[in-house]
Amino acid sequence: CIDSLEDYNIDPKRATVGTAPGATFVANAERNLVRTINSANVNLNPFRFYVQYWAATDYPQESRYDINTRDINGGYWNALYRDVLRDLREAKTNIAADKLLTEPVKANQIACAEVLEIYTWAVLVETFGDVPYTQALNINSALPVYDSQAAIYADLITRLDAVIGQLKPGAGLGDYDLINGGDMALWLKFANSLKLRMALTIADVDDAKARTMVASTVGKVLASNDDIVDLAFDATFPNTNPLYEDLVRSGRNDFVGTSLFVDQLRTKEDPRLDDYFNPADSPAAGAPDFVGGEYGASNPYDEYSPAGDKLRQQTLPGVVMSYAQVEFMLAEAVARGYIAGTVTEHYNAGITASILEWGGTQAEATAYLAQPSVAYATAPGADYREKIGNQKWIALYNQPTEAYKEWRRLDTPRLTKPATANSEIPLRLPYPVAEQNVNTANYNAASSAIGGDVVTTKLFWDKR
Amino acid sequence: QNRNITGRVTDTATGQGLPGVTVLVKGTSIGASTSADGSYSLSVPATATTLTYSFIGYTSVERPIGTASSIDVGMGTDAKQLSEVVVTALGVERTRNSLAYSATQVEGQSITVARNPNPINGLSGKVAGVNIRQSNTLGGSTNVTIRGTKSLFNSNQPLYVIDGVPISNSNTNTAGQQTGGGGYDYGNAASDLNPDDIATTTILKGAAATALYGERASNGVILITTKKGRKGLGVTINAGITGGRIDKSTFIKYQKEYGGGYYPTFTRTRDFDGDGVIDPLVRLTHDASFGPRFDPSLQVYQWTAFTPGNPNFGKATPWVAAENDPSKFFKTASTLNNSITIDGGNDNGYFKLGYNSVRDKGILPNSEVNKNIVNFAGSLNLTPRLTTSASVNFSQVKGQGRYATGYSGAYSENLMTNFRQWWQTNVDIKELEDAYNYQQLNATWNLSSPTAGATGQYWNNPYFSRNQSYETDSRYRTFGNVAATYKFADWFNVLGRVTLDSYDEFQEERYAVTSVGVPGYSRYNRVGREANFDLIGNFSANITEGVSFKGLAGANIRRESFGFVRSTTNGGLVVPGLYSLSNSLEPITPPAPGIDEVETKRGVDGIFASGTFGYRDMLFLDLTARRDKSTTLPNKNNAFIYPSVATGFVFSELLKDVSWLSYGKARVNYAEVGQGATPQSVFDVYDKPTAFGSIPLFSVAGTKNNEELKPERTKSGEAGVEMAFLQSRLGFDVTVYQQNTVDQIIPVNVSRASGYNSRYVNSGEVRNRGIELTAFASPFRSDNFTWTINANWTRNRNEVLSLYEGVPSIQIASYQGGVSSNATVGKPFGMLRGTNYTYLNGQRLVGTNGRYVESATANEEIGNPNPDWTGGVANTFNYKGISLYFLVDIRHGGDVFSLDRAYGLDTGLPDETAGLNELGNPSRDPISQGGGVLLSGVQADGSPNTVRADNSGIVDGEFTGATAYGTTFNPAAAFVYDASFVKLREVAITYSLPKILLSKINGVKGVDLSLVGRNLWIINKNLPDADPEDALSVGNAGQGYSTGAYPAVRTIGANIRLSF
Structure with missing residues (x-):
């Protein structure tokens, strides 16, 4: 009689694999990505501490770089791999198999998922260094090897170039697109801005490539605060900010x-x-x-x-990429001689965009910029890295993940570790304990490849 | 002229009356049989000189009559005959002699001797090979493992079978609760049974004993047989009351030198009394006692100054330690345990009707669990060939205010976490009680600010919490069976049986408005059903002279289903005190499928056969085979067959002329048991997160299922020897065993970079091997006085032999405090990992700041939660009608990580965080003033440490917020303790009224008065301030981890047992 009881193994309450629309996975990945990179939860995202925006009140352990006790690195790693990247992969599969979508819509939806994937991979590499990439997201490689961070980054750039060519005007993810509302033009700007961002990230190690990349984005990046790539959170838990x-x-x-x-x-x-x-x-x-x-x-x-x-506020948007950030990048690109223009103009535009983004007025911005300690020419700092870096640090207040990367890259502001610190200021997150336990051999190889799985190991783009 | 002699026959081992003993005038056929309570009355001729007492399984006794009119006799078991009947798998009754495997039978009265209302806890310390870990919560869980942890992720709890009905021992505690994350301990369902209704409990340990039970038997079986009616009509009444107080050795002892705060200073920013001078204010938000030194001359604004209704409202008060610390929070626990059983029978059948009521009040305010059980069983021989029987057990368990466990959960506040980890020693618990009683408001000590209308920062008023944010629950349950046996011939009968276990559970959790965090309400409805259909043919025949055969063949169909729905409010409650889903402040979100809305089914079809061959009651051979088909496996792999073979050799039959040897048997067996998977682990499904506004979300599930699963297998071998000497005054039973569980169906952890947490695979092997020793002795035995010792000892060694390909270690659970439970190849199950000390030449390395240098990773092995051995020793003394019994329960070895210590020492609560250092100075003084703590260890150059670590909370002008002892500046290994204990578990003094007295009361056959005590004394333990046994829940997770531990309760009570 049991032969006829196969349905005993079917979960009557959950959708079977392959049956849910792909766009719902993109929506979930967007939500999880934005939550992870913007969270202040001490179990997940310690970066507002590390760049010293915030200090702790009664429980200062995490601000002293205690990562182990709360498995913060594990939380961050799991969220990006399992709750973002894996769902983006499922999205691509289900979109491609969806009989109800036209081919152009499919292509746009998959391209959007690809941009998000590249962004997420970049964050992972910039946080940990070498990570599983070529063998990742495949249950048949349950113990994936780690790939070289520089190689992953190069591949991501290749993929980004490819996908920029695939973002076409027309319909995309529609309402399922929680960050760009299905606006394909905005996706194209986002993808170019991401390219600009990744170019500058490697600028200290591969000047020529960075220069070429930056040049190709001119005029295609976010152009105003209307273009901010963010996710408007919902007023109702659990989708609040x-x-x-x-x-x-x-x-x-x-x-x-x-x-x-x-x-x-x-x-x-x-x-x-x-x-x-x-x-x-x-x-x-x-x-x-x-x-x-x-x-x-x-x-x-x-x-x-x-x-x-x-x-x-429940509905405070979570920012993936701000216009202010883009202007600061352009200022840096000019300062590096990658593109034409004036540093000050972009520097001023970045500060102004940030002030407006937070509800300030143009007059307030003008008054602020007029101060000698703010004005680019007179602001303290030996070079553009310090001058731009300090204002960018102020502007990235609610983009802690980006702020942490930019602090490491621009080394501004100068931070000192507290007297009671567990370690030096982390320059990366160590690999999760679970990787040490489960994926031991590959973990060991990666650990030695990057120069030791410790917080003081500098990542490949962090040369100064 | 005849005269009348009365008396009572008792079992010397238990002191209980022995019914059915034949009392004969020696040399005649004049005699009588003892009644249900062992008493007899006999008219003897004047010529009679001697009475003989005989009973199967006991050594016959002769007594001279003399002039006595009353003769009481104690009888001891005769191991040589050993015809004691043991109930074995599928309810088959066999003589102990013929058993070829280890089966321990515990008599009902041995379980109830100390009036434990939980029949499973009543087994603790009494059976070798059975590890019972109780929780100190009211009506809480009992974790039972037999012969070690076998399955890495599946249940390791034994199967419970009551009169042939497999009953659910399910535990509804959440995963978070089981790993110390917070929640309520709702206990497990095997306690839905009246202990007074138990006739015997048989513990079948190895697979050879359990193989007939099929796929659920790999963890052993606890087989409970309830009492049957006896001839005539009998009524037994038990009435008992017990009271309990906390064992203070299991609660924190606070330092009394320093008060609230994370820093040794007051807040000095406000002028409260308007005198123009800034006033000192205790740091109200700080849930720690690392604050300023007490000084009665100092007037400080404390929480009472901001609590309307407090006599000190608006006033500063002296800075002193609280008169009443939280140990005064605990009340006296009480239990009323009453039962009545009516039974009767004749040659054609019997019946039994019972009722048991337990009213249990806990040590926390507003906590009670009440249990009502009604049961009926009857049997009737319809024809000489056809016997029918039925039994039914109704139970209702209602709880209110069960204890929250672990770290606090969304709707549960564990006040032990508050008291042991986050407390201000200046806060008086009685003042908090008064503050709550003033207006039943959440008048807490832990105010977010001194401004009017401030609410709690981290902790509520504990009385508000207990009285307003309580849970309620109920479980209604029915289990029973209907059976018919038809005897086709003397050598062949067929049994048909239908059994059902059915329960409905309802749990409601509340978190009152004005509480810290988000108020809310959660409801949980669960339904479980299991039906079994059995058809079994029994054979019995003598094949030739001296060769006997008993066998059975049968089929079993099992169908199980369970499902539940949990739904919670969102964002708060609109109307305070109204607990309904519709009172949610924000729209409620649908229950997440697979997490909050679950529906599972399982079906197993089994066919089985077994045969026992006996040769001259000396040599026995058992063979069994069973084939199961389980719906939990893919169709192609869903059938599996497993065998067992067992032999027993009663070698004392060959040594009958060796007078000192009463009995000797050797046995050896081998068996395999297969096990299916967890339902719904074959096909992949999606998770469904809460929709984002109107946008539905889907997500790939964290666990990858597997369409290639095959059954898990346990291979078990066992050998043992039983011997008894000197007319069975001395004896032992020793068993060695090994069980390997292979092809484990485990959700193996995979690298999260694969996009999954885990994947179901067949992989991994766990070995348990061990020794079980049971021994008994009667050092003294006379007519009036006997002394009996029963002892047992168990040593189990568990080792993970292999895991998933290439995976050296997988995490079973991770806990707050940076500690995890792991299965690691080459190590016992459940190894604790976390940060360790750094060692230099075997000494702990101390850094230049005087603090221990922690290991670089949180992945160091820091503890093994498995005990080295466990044991129990019971002593029984009988003197005339008085019986004294006490049981010592021992666990040796095994480690436990205490989060209570990790945080409590950090926040300066236990007494050792204050006091003087080795210089005689207060250790909390700054190092510059001679304070600090000298930690034992070595410096980097190998020389003994000479640098004192700061314990003042200020380093280089910075507030460190932690003492030198706590988790902030110490590795997790600093809070791993030896979990050994020696407990005086049970004490009972029973007095049976003499017959002479009873004969004057009409109709009363027996009156037993007893005084009982449980957990009276922890003779030895190494875990400070807590009970090392206290368990979070049932299951594989949480072993070796303690947080928010409840103190042990010493229980004393009295019981009266009347039989009519």
Whole structure:
């Protein structure tokens, strides 16, 4: 009688593989990508600590670079591989097999998934170094080898060039596209901006290639704050902005600004100060309302400035790529001599875009730029790296993953580790413990290939 | 002229009355038989001089009559005869003599002697090879493993069979709860049974004993046979009450020198009294006691100053340690356990009707679990050939305010985590009680700020939490069977039987409005059904003179289904105190399929046969085979056959003239058992995350299923010797065994870079080998006084022999605190990993800051949770009608990681975080003032450490927020402790009223009064401030991990047993 009972093994509550529309996987991947790179959760994303935007209140371990206790590296790795990349692969398969889609729509949908995949791979490589790539995302290679980070990056650039040619006007993912609303023109700008970003990432190791890449993106990148590539979060949990979850919903008060960051914002009368931070509840006698805590130490919450109200909104968009970021990249490209133009113009445009993005006015931006400590010509710093790097650091406040990469690449601002630090300031995340346990042989090979699985190992593009 | 002699015959081992003993006047046929409680009355002629007492399985006793009118007799078992009947697989009754495998039978009264309301916990320490780990929560889980952990990911819990009905021992605790993440411990379902209804419990350990049960038998079987009616009409009433207090050695002892805060300073930013001077304010948000030193002359604003209704509202109060620490939070637990059984029977049948009521109140406020069980069983011989029987057991378990476990969950706040890890020693628990009672509001000590209307930062008022955010649950259950046996011939009968186990569970969890975090409500409905249809033919024949044969052949059809739905509110509650899904603040999200909405079915068809050949009651050979077809496997691999062969040799039959040898038997056996997969692990499905607004989302499931699965197999070999000496006053039973579980169906961890967490494969081999030793002795035996010792000892060695190709180690679970449980090739199951000390020449390396240097990775092996050995020793003394019994339960070895210690030491709670250092200075003084802690170890050059580590919380002007002892500055290995214990588990003093007295009360056959105690004394343990036995839940995860541990409860009570 059991021969006729095959349905006993069919889960009556879940969709069987192959049956769900591919675009739903892209939507899920977009959601998970944006949440992961923007989260402030101490189990997932420590980068607001590492670039010293924030200090901890009562539980400073993660700000002292304790990665192991909460398996932060594992959380980050798993989210990108399992919850983003794997779903993008499934999306491509299901879109290609979907009989209800026309060929042009299929091609556009798959191309969008490909751009997201490249972006995610880039983040993984920039965070860990060598990672499984050629054998990844294949259950039949359950223990994939690690590929060289430089080789992966080169391949990603090749793939990006290819996909830029495949993004065509017309219909794409439609409403399933949570970040670009199905706007194929915007996808093309995003892909070019990503190319610009990846070019500058390797600029210190492959100047010629970076130059060529940057040149090919001229006029094709994000052009205004209307073009910001972001995901508008929903007002209803669990699709609210992850910051809302960690700052408001949790009822916890875990973070305050650092003195390094808040003091700079305050002394330069930065119009973003009261957006980035709230005044301290009860500052120490004589202290200003906006005051930062000591990085790496424990800080009394009510004496220091916590994250601002704007960051506490359910629907605060999570940014994948900002226009301000693009302008700072263009400024750098000019400074490097890759493209024509003036550094100052793009530098000013980047700062202005950032101030407007946070609700400031053009007048506020102009006043801010007029300060000698802000104006490009007179801003402190030996070279463009420091001048641009410092303003970019300020502007990337709500893009912690990008900020962490740019801090390592531009080495600005100068950060010092706290006295109680567990290690030097991490220049990468170590591989997850699970990889050490499960994928041991390949882990060991990768570890020695990159020069040791430690936080002080510099990644291939981090030459200075 | 005849005279009347009365008396009572008891079993010297248990002190219980022996029914059915033949009492004869020696040399005559004048005699009587003892009644249900062992008493007898006999009219003897004047010429009579001696009475003989005989009973099958016991050594016959002779007594001179003299002038006595009352003669009580104790009888000991006669191992030489060993015709004791043991219930074995499928309910087949066999003489102990003929068993060729290890089967331990525990009598019902031995389980209930200390009036444990949970029949499984009542087995603890009594059976070799059985490892029972109890939880200290009210009505909580009991983890039972027999002969070690065999399956890496499947259940290792034994199968429970009650009167032929396999019953679910399911546990609804969430995965998060089982790994210490928080949630409630709802206990397991095998406790839905009246302990007083148990006649015997047989523990079948090896596969040779269990193979007939099919695929579920690989973890051993606990076979419970309930009492049957006896001839005549009998009524037994048990009424008992117990009370319990916490064992203070299992609760934290606070330091009393320093108060709340993560830094040794007060907040000084506000002027509360308006005198123009900034006032000191305790750091209200800080859930730690690493704050300023107590000083009664210092007036400080504390939480009471901001709590309306408090006598100190608006006032500063002296900075002193609380008079009442959280140990005063615990109440006296109580249990009322009452039962009544009515039974009766005649030559044509019997019946039994029972009722059991347990009213259990726990040590936490607002906690109770009540149980009502009604059962009926009856049998009738319709014709001389046809016997029919039926039994049914209804139970209702209702809980309210069960204990939250682990770290706190979304709808559960574990106050032990609060008290042991995150507490301010200046907070008085009685003041919190008053604060709550004032207006039933969440008046907490852990305010987010001193401003009016401030709410809790991390912790609620514990009384508010217990009284407002409680859970409720109920489980209604029915199990029973209907059977008919037709005797075709003396040598052949056929049994047909239908059994059903059916339960419905309902759990509601609440988190009250104004609580820290998001208030809410969660409901969980679960339904489970299992039906079995058995048809079994039994043969019995003597083939030739001296060669006997018993056999059976049969078929079993099993159908199981279970499903559940969990639904929760989203974002909060609109109306406070209204707990319904529709009261959700934000739109509720649909239950996630496969996680919150689950429907599974399983079917197994089995055919089996077994035969036992006996030669002159001396040599026995058992053969069995079973073939199962399981729906959980792909069609092409779904049938599997497994055999067993066992032989027993009663060598004492050849040594009858050796007078000191009472009995001797050797046995050896081998068996295999197959096991199917977890349902729905064959075909791949998608996860369905909550839709994003109107956009549906899908995601690839984290576990890759497998269409090529084949059955898992356990191969088990066993050899043993049983011997008894000196008229069976001394004896032992030793068994060695090895079990290899191969082709394990495991969701093997894969590199997450594959896009999956895990993949179902057949892979891996785990070996368990061990020794079980049971021994008994009667050092003293006389008419009035006997002393009996029963002891058992078990040593199991577990080793993971192989895993998935090339994978050296896989993670079973990971826990807060950076610790994980792992299966590693070449190591025992469940090895704990985390950060370790760094060692230099075998000494712990201390850095230049005086602190231990931690290992670079969190992947070091830091503990093995498996005990080296376990054992139990029970002593029984009988003197006339008084019986004294006590049981010592021992676990030696095995490690446990304590998150309570890791955090508690960090936040400065336990007494050793304060006090004086080796210089005689307060260790919390700055190092510059002679403070600090000198950790034992060596410096980088190998010389002994001379640098004191800071314990003041300020280094280079920075607040470090942690003591020198806690997790911040120490590796996880610092919080791994030896989990050994020696416990005085059970004590009972029973007094049976003498017959002389009873004869004056009409109709009363027996009155037993007993005083009982459980867990009275932890004689030895090495885990500070907690009970090393306390388990989070049932299952493979969570072993060797302790967080938010509940204190052990010492229980004392009294019981009266009346029989009519």
